[in-house]
Amino acid sequence: xxxxxxxxxxxxxxxxxxxxxxxxxxxxxxxxxxxxxxxxxxxxxxxxxxxxxxxxxxxxxxxxxxxxxxxxxxxxxxxxxxxxxxxxxxxxxxxxxxxxxxxxxxxxxxxxxxxxxxxxxxxxxxxxxxxxxxxxxxxxxxxxxxxxxxxxxxxxxxxxxxxxxxxxxxxxxxxxxxxxxxxxxxxxxxxxxxxxxxxxxxxxxxxxxxxxxxxxxxxxxxxxxxxxxxxxxxxxxxxxxxxxxxxxxxxxxxxxxxxxxxxxxxxxxxxxxxxxxxxxxxxxxxxxxxxxxxxxxxxxxxxxxxxxxxxxxxxxxxxxxxxxxxxxxxxxxxxxxxxxxxxxxxxxxxxxxxxxxxxxxxxxxxxxxxxxxxxxxxxxxxxxxxxxxxxxxxxxxxxxxxxxx
Numbered sequence: 486x487x488x489x490x491x492x493x494x495x496x497x498x499x500x501x502x503x504x505x506x507x508x509x510x511x512x513x514x515x516x517x518x519x520x521x522x523x524x525x526x527x528x529x530x531x532x533x534x535x536x537x538x539x540x541x542x543x544x545x546x547x548x549x550x551x552x553x554x555x556x557x558x559x560x561x562x563x564x565x566x567x568x569x570x571x572x573x574x575x576x577x578x579x580x581x582x583x584x585x586x587x588x589x590x591x592x593x594x595x596x597x598x599x600x601x602x603x604x605x606x607x608x609x610x611x612x613x614x615x616x617x618x619x620x621x622x623x624x625x626x627x628x629x630x631x632x633x634x635x636x637x638x639x640x641x642x643x644x645x646x647x648x649x650x651x652x653x654x655x656x657x658x659x660x661x662x663x664x665x666x667x668x669x670x671x672x673x674x675x676x677x678x679x680x681x682x683x684x685x686x687x688x689x690x691x692x693x694x695x696x697x698x699x700x701x702x703x704x705x706x707x708x709x710x711x712x713x714x715x716x717x718x719x720x721x722x723x724x725x726x727x728x729x730x731x732x733x734x735x736x737x738x739x740x741x742x743x744x745x746x747x748x749x750x751x752x753x754x755x756x757x758x759x760x761x762x763x764x765x766x767x768x769x770x771x772x773x774x775x776x777x778x779x780x781x782x783x784x785x786x787x788x789x790x791x792x793x794x795x796x797x798x799x800x801x802x803x804x805x806x807x808x809x810x811x812x813x814x815x816x817x818x819x820x821x822x823x824x825x826x827x828x829x830x831x832x833x834x835x836x837x838x839x840x841x842x843x844x845x846x847x848x849x850x851x852x853x854x855x856x857x858x859x860x861x862x863x864x865x866x867x868x869x870x871x872x873x874x875x876x877x878x879x880x881x882x883x884x885x886x887x888x889x890x
Contacts, residue, residue: 489621489623490620491618491621492569492618492619492620493616493618494569494579494617495617496591496592496615496616496617498577498578499569499581499588499617500527500572500578500581501526501527501530501581502523502581502582503526503530504517504518505582520574520580521574523580524572524578531589531592531593533546534546534547534549534585534590534593535547535548536549536550536553538550541730549586552586552587552590553590553594556587556591556610556614557594559610560607560609560610560613560614561591561614561617561618562613566584566618566620567587567588567617567619567620568581568582568583568584568620568621568622569582569619569621569622570624570628571624582622584619591614591617594606598611649729649732650711650732650733650736651715651732653708654711654712656698657705657709657712658708658712660693660694660697660698661693661709662678662680662681662684664689664690664693664694681713681716684709684713684757685754685755686706686709686754691705707736707740708736710739710756711736711740713755713756713757714756714758714766715727715732717757717758717763718763718766718772721763722763724767724772726772726773727772731770731772733785734782734788735766735770737785737788738769739751741788741792743796744788744791744795747795747798747799748765748791748792749762749765749766750762768817769782769816769817779819779822781819781823782823790823790827793827794812794816794827794830795809797809797830798810802834802837804833805830805837808830812829812830
């Protein structure tokens with residue numbers, strides 16, 4: 486494989502990449518930024534990198550406070566080389582393939598020195614930030630493959646600088662959509678490119694994506710299921726409340742087999758949720774209420790408790806089924822907390838089990854007494870006492886004390 490060409494480029498000629506998985510904010514080919522529009526997006530992209538550490542990543546910002554503190558004194562340290570590609574139509578402009586955080590920090594530091602009279606960089610530091618050593622991914626039919634290799638090596642699941650679940654999934658989605666049956670990203674003449682709107686599950690695409698992203702088939706499938714649901718809420722329903730920081734909770738819901746068996750409805754081919762399921766998802770996730778103490782699902786672990794409560798809606802015991810349905814409705818309406826509902830349904834289950842045990846033993850003693858056994862004839866001795874002890878001995882808890890309480 487041909488080695489990448491080493492170059493030194495002025496920082497002003499290095500452009501942040503709006504299509505990098507760390508930066509891309511939307512889905513589908515129609516939202517991929519073409520080279521002709523990259524220059525005019527630079528100001529907006531630079532603002533997404535926060536050197537103060539005060540802005541939240543969940544609101545679309547990326548903290549570079551750590552780099553800002555270090556590079557202020559050390560400059561651009563050689564080591565993890567920045568990779569670039571030439572911007573189409575421009576001989577002296579290059580798009581940063583890998584190293585957007587470091588390049589953005591260099592730009593912020595130089596801008597700070599220009600605009601803040603009290604801020605001054607050491608001359609050697611300033612020089613290292615102004616002229617940056619890079620490796621050029623040269624043009625050609627395999628350019629994108631080389632770029633993908635660099636990105637997945639630096640930010641894939643086995644790397645030291647993972648993107649996080651949202652960007653991992655978005656990267657896998659883009660790879661999935663671009664694959665062709667020829668095994669690369671060059672479509673056969675009879676093939677039409679797939680978009681998120683025309684997404685369909687195909688085994689060969691999942692396998693190809695797994696190979697290119699060093700993931701298992703299940704990891705790719707789970708990521709795709711979740712990113713499609715995310716897209717439905719963010720794009721189709723035009724919600725500004727959902728954020729990348731919600732992705733892990735969304736994934737816990739979308740990959741829970743109990744909940745996907747009826748609480749949520751999903752098309753097995755398109756992975757799209759029904760409209761009612763999207764509404765229910767927004768209800769239980771409460772995407773816009775980030776700091777509320779009364780959230781239905783306070784964390785990812787709460788999903789398993791929701792699934793447990795939902796499982797009672799399929800109980801063979803009709804009373805438990807009705808209670809579970811009612812409790813879920815009250816939870817969604819904000820009238821009942823999830824943990825309280827789960828405790829209530831378990832209490833109901835214990836009570837019904839005790840009554841069944843007691844009825845069974847009374848019926849057994851009644852049959853032994855030829856139908857003459859009654860409560861007013863009970864005596865705490867001999868056969869009746871044995872029956873009483875038998876009831877107690879078969880319980881997993883102290884049923885009688887539980888019933889009295």
